[in-house]
Amino acid sequence: MNLPNLDRRDRSILNFLQENGRLTNAELAEKVSLSPSACLRRVKLLEESGLIAGYHMQLDMKACGLSGAAFVFVTLDGQGRETLARFERAIKHINEIQDCYLLAGQYDYLLRIVYRNAEDLERIHHDILTNLPGVVRVNSTLTLRAVKHTSKLEM
The missing domain is CATH 3.30.70.920 (Lrp/AsnC effector binding domain/regulation of amino acid metabolism (RAM) domain)
Structure with missing residues (x-):
């Protein structure tokens, strides 16, 4: 999946996950107006494409x-x-x-x-x-x- 091929929902998924990588699939699906199964499929494709490099938590220095x-x-x-x-x-x-x-x-x-x-x-x-x-x-x-x-x- 190339960056130019991302639609509005894919971009929304990426933005929401960057803000909070701990969102459940159900919460994310609701935010981007998708069914949980459709949302999960898109997230998996974004991960497989390499756009999502990983999920990290940050410690307070x-x-x-x-x-x-x-x-x-x-x-x-x-x-x-x-x-x-x-x-x-x-x-x-x-x-x-x-x-x-x-x-x-x-x-x-x-x-x-x-x-x-x-x-x-x-x-x-x-x-x-x-x-x-x-x-x-x-x-x-x-x-x-x-x-x-x-x-x-x-x-």
């Missing part, structure tokens, strides 16, 4: 004891495929690194990290980030508060 987030620009010692691959393999299982983006421009990567306090941030910077393969420079920017945080795409 502060409730988890994480008081801060930082964006970290990383510069590597080279741009070769193996250099990039070594770095990417190394960061995959570091829980403090929440997001990682390969960049075009002045820096090689942008990371979003989370930390408990100033000492934890120093530990992450000194013991983890600067010891990643190929890293020659890290430049961190601390967030004061999140003004907007979403993963919703308007359909």
Whole structure:
């Protein structure tokens, strides 16, 4: 199912599920004016098409004891495929690194990290980030508060 082939109901299903992935099929069917069986068929097709990549819940950072987030620009010692691959393999299982983006421009990567306090941030910077393969420079920017945080795409 290609994006241009989505009808109004498919788009509504995607929008409602992005707002609340815990909707029951019956609740979703009522919201989009479909029978539960027709709604379930459409959801299954949307999942099979790859448009629905998964269902996730989100924890509250502060409730988890994480008081801060930082964006970290990383510069590597080279741009070769193996250099990039070594770095990417190394960061995959570091829980403090929440997001990682390969960049075009002045820096090689942008990371979003989370930390408990100033000492934890120093530990992450000194013991983890600067010891990643190929890293020659890290430049961190601390967030004061999140003004907007979403993963919703308007359909």
